[in-house]
Amino acid sequence: MKPVSILGVAQTKHCARRDDANYMELAFEVIQDLFRKTGWSHDRVDTIISASSDFWDGRTISEIAIQDPAGAPGKSASKVSMDGAFALIYAAARIASGAFKTCLVVAHGKASEGEPRAIANAGFDPLFQRPIGIDDHTALGLQARRFLEKRGMLGSVLAEAAAQSAAAAAKNPNAHRRAAKHVLAADPLHEDEIAPDSDGACALLLGEGGPVELAGFGCATDAHQLGERDLGDPGVLPRASLEAHRMAGVREVDVAEIHDASSAQTLLWREGLGLPERVALNPSGGAMGAQPGFATGLVRVAEVCERLARGEGRTGLAHGMTGFVGQAHCVWILRRRS
Amino acid sequence: MSEPIAVRATPELHFRYAAGRYGSLFLRGLGEGRILASRCARCPRTLVPPRVACTHCFGKMEEIVEVPPRGTLLAFTLVAFPFLDPFTGVQRPIPYCYGMVQFEGTDNTFQYFLSEKDPSKLRVGQRVEAVFNEVRKGELGDLLHFRALE
Numbered sequence: 175m176k177p178v179s180i181l182g183v184a185q186t187k188h189c190a191r192r193d194d195a196n197y198m199e200l201a202f203e204v205i206q207d208l209f210r211k212t213g214w215s216h217d218r219v220d221t222i223i224s225a226s227s228d229f230w231d232g233r234t235i236s237e238i239a240i241q242d243p244a245g246a247p248g249k250s251a252s253k254v255s256m257d258g259a260f261a262l263i264y265a266a267a268r269i270a271s272g273a274f275k276t277c278l279v280v281a282h283g284k285a286s287e288g289e290p291r292a293i294a295n296a297g298f299d300p301l302f303q304r305p306i307g308i309d310d311h312t313a314l315g316l317q318a319r320r321f322l323e324k325r326g327m328l329g330s331v332l333a334e335a336a337a338q339s340a341a342a343a344a345k346n347p348n349a350h351r352r353a354a355k356h357v358l359a360a361d362p363l364h365e366d367e368i369a370p371d372s373d374g375a376c377a378l379l380l381g382e383g384g385p386v387e388l389a390g391f392g393c394a395t396d397a398h399q400l401g402e403r404d405l406g407d408p409g410v411l412p413r414a415s416l417e418a419h420r421m422a423g424v425r426e427v428d429v430a431e432i433h434d435a436s437s438a439q440t441l442l443w444r445e446g447l448g449l450p451e452r453v454a455l456n457p458s459g460g461a462m463g464a465q466p467g468f469a470t471g472l473v474r475v476a477e478v479c480e481r482l483a484r485g486e487g488r489t490g491l492a493h494g495m496t497g498f499v500g501q502a503h504c505v506w507i508l509r510r511r512s
Numbered sequence: 513m514s515e516p517i518a519v520r521a522t523p524e525l526h527f528r529y530a531a532g533r534y535g536s537l538f539l540r541g542l543g544e545g546r547i548l549a550s551r552c553a554r555c556p557r558t559l560v561p562p563r564v565a566c567t568h569c570f571g572k573m574e575e576i577v578e579v580p581p582r583g584t585l586l587a588f589t590l591v592a593f594p595f596l597d598p599f600t601g602v603q604r605p606i607p608y609c610y611g612m613v614q615f616e617g618t619d620n621t622f623q624y625f626l627s628e629k630d631p632s633k634l635r636v637g638q639r640v641e642a643v644f645n646e647v648r649k650g651e652l653g654d655l656l657h658f659r660a661l662e
């Protein structure tokens with residue numbers, strides 16, 4: 175296998191609503207920014223892997239909107255309908271195999287164009303679950319309830335974790351939610367304890383010789399049905415984490431960015447990843463500061479990459495997830511090349 | 513064995529698609545009875561509707577130009593299946609024809625309704641012109657259809 179490194183990253187400033195940019199314009203913005211930063215151009219990109227959701231975009235074959243800015247016509251391009259962190263596996267494999275020299279990875283999400291809760295509801299079993307009004311937020315509520323119950327914790331820990339994320343997001347120019355109302359949303363979760371719906375995009379360039387390498391990854395999928403999992407446990411996350419650490423030959427990282435859809439997940443995923451207190455978790459504010467659909471996990475990778483490239487640590491962990499309340503996890507270990 | 517059960521569901525999802533900068537320009541242009549295109553300085557190509565990234569060389573299309581509201585019919589077909597207009601949720605009267613029209617001075621084709629409902633009266637290479645509604649709102653429907661010039 176050839177080593178795979180990140181040649182550059184870019185992300186948009188994430189917002190609650192971007193009416194000024196359609197999907198193509200959003201992708202164009204982030205890809206042009208990536209090229210500006212890396213000095214690259216379309217001519218030198220061999221293949222394109224993207225991540226987006228047909229359901230969220232309101233069109234089947236959701237990559238159609240981003241193909242032109244990605245320079246996909248005429249090249250080998252493919253899409254993963256999962257979080258961008260999973261798409262990165264596909265992209266990295268293209269480089270590691272030696273089949274391609276450079277890969278452009280793009281992920282986008284525009285929650286403002288659809289009805290996030292209704293779309294989430296449609297992601298559940300149509301016969302037995304949808305009719306009860308289940309969606310991503312109420313499922314997060316169930317998870318938070320199980321989490322508090324199993325740990326014997328009070329709801330105040332959720333508020334504390336949310337406040338920490340908000341403080342970090344306040345320092346991140348790309349995050350958009352720095353404060354939210356503490357009103358009950360999906361018991362026991364309050365509005366400020368649930369990640370926002372965002373519009374945004376993220377792009378990465380993979381190849382050889384970049385400052386930060388993809389040292390290892392692990393991913394695992396759990397049962398889709400909430401009734402088959404104890405939501406108060408981190409589920410298959412420890413397994414994905416172990417796999418990633420093993421592959422990278424890394425025992426402990428210096429920085430971690432995780433996709434936390436609620437402040438209960440901030441705590442639960444930290445536990446599932448086995449991150450000690452010493453490790454800086456979500457210095458960007460994580461998904462609690464901006465959650466741009468299927469770009470959320472790829473933004474975590476970009477955040478970690480930038481920090482390592484700046485010399486803030488030597489190894490880092492980035493986490494993305496797909497499905498409801500952590501059905502599938504993907505964990506990446508990044509390492510600065512010295 | 514008793515009959516297997518199938519449950520009918522009628523989920524409804526609503527979207528609010530951002531037209532963005534270029535799409536908004538195009539729709540406003542239709543509102544003024546004009547066809548706007550984006551021009552690429554490198555290729556150089558002129559494409560309708562306008563878009564930020566050139567579909568052929570992927571660079572930024574900087575220039576917006578107005579093109580004549582007439583062109584050449586390059587392909588056409590008949591729509592005969594019951595079809596709901598996604599904007600209104602109302603079925604369009606069928607059958608009708610739509611076609612691919614290359615506007616004068618452009619390098620791609622634009623697909624839209626044709627006034628002619630009988631495909632046997634249409635011909636590839638035929639000259640057509642855009643017909644706009646009297647009352648326009650800055651939306652796709654401002655463009656009524658293409659009709660034959662000959």
Ligand SMILES: [Zn+2]
Nearest residue numbers: 552555566569
């Ligand atoms: Zn061009």
